[in-house]
Amino acid sequence: MSDEIVRVHAADAPDPLGPYPHALIAGGLVLCSGQGARDPATGEVAGLECDGEGRVTGHDIRLQTEACLANLRRVLAAAGSGFERLLEVNVYLCDMGDFAGMNEVYARHFPDGGPVRTTIGVAGLPGGNFIEIRAVALGPSSEEEQ
Numbered sequence: 001m002s003d004e005i006v007r008v009h010a011a012d013a014p015d016p017l018g019p020y021p022h023a024l025i026a027g028g029l030v031l032c033s034g035q036g037a038r039d040p041a042t043g044e045v046a047g048l049e050c051d052g053e054g055r056v057t058g059h060d061i062r063l064q065t066e067a068c069l070a071n072l073r074r075v076l077a078a079a080g081s082g083f084e085r086l087l088e089v090n091v092y093l094c095d096m097g098d099f100a101g102m103n104e105v106y107a108r109h110f111p112d113g114g115p116v117r118t119t120i121g122v123a124g125l126p127g128g129n130f131i132e133i134r135a136v137a138l139g140p141s142s143e144e145e146q
Contacts, residue, residue: 003027010078013071014038017126022075030079030137034092036129037067040074045128059130061098065105068133080140086115088136095130096121102131 008023008030016022016033023032037046047063048056076082093102099119106114115135125132 008075008079010075012040013074013078014040014043023079025079025139028139029087030076030081030085030135030139032072032075032079032135032137034090034132034134035068035071035075036125036127036132037064038071038127038129039067040071047130048128056128061093061095061101061130062105064129064131065102065133068129068131069105069109072133072135076135076137079137081137083109083114085138086135087138089115089117090134091117091119092122092125092132092134093119093130094122094125098130 004026006025007021008025010022013022013035017036020033023030025031038044039046045064046067047060049058049060051057073083076085091102091106093099096119102119106117115137
């Protein structure tokens with residue numbers, strides 16, 4: 001096993017909001033940075049409800065969860081991995097009242113239970129997100145790399 005660290009940038013995922021990569025591949029693992037609900041094509045955050053002056057007045061956690069999982073899928077694919085290789089997922093919610101809606105969407109993506117998961121309530125997230133999802137997955141197998 002190599003001690004090399006590879007930084008991953010997924011061209012079809014939204015750019016990170018700070019100075020960090022989408023993911024790192026190291027020690028046979030893919031460590032993904034948290035993914036929000038921003039649409040990579042438009043830069044708009046999915047599921048936000050705004051008033052006429054652009055102030056956020058509400059959100060649809062189901063749409064935000066779908067967008068987060070789509071972005072996570074893009075990052076994993078760029079790293080040569082996928083949902084079937086996920087080991088751990090951490091979900092960060094601004095409102096734990098959104099847990100049931102998030103869990104409903106999450107369960108559709110992982111009908112057999114999926115990876116281990118922790119859900120944490122947080123005071124706030126950047127960029128208009130009410131949810132962020134980070135993950136750890138197995139990297140590409142040696143057969144897939146060849």
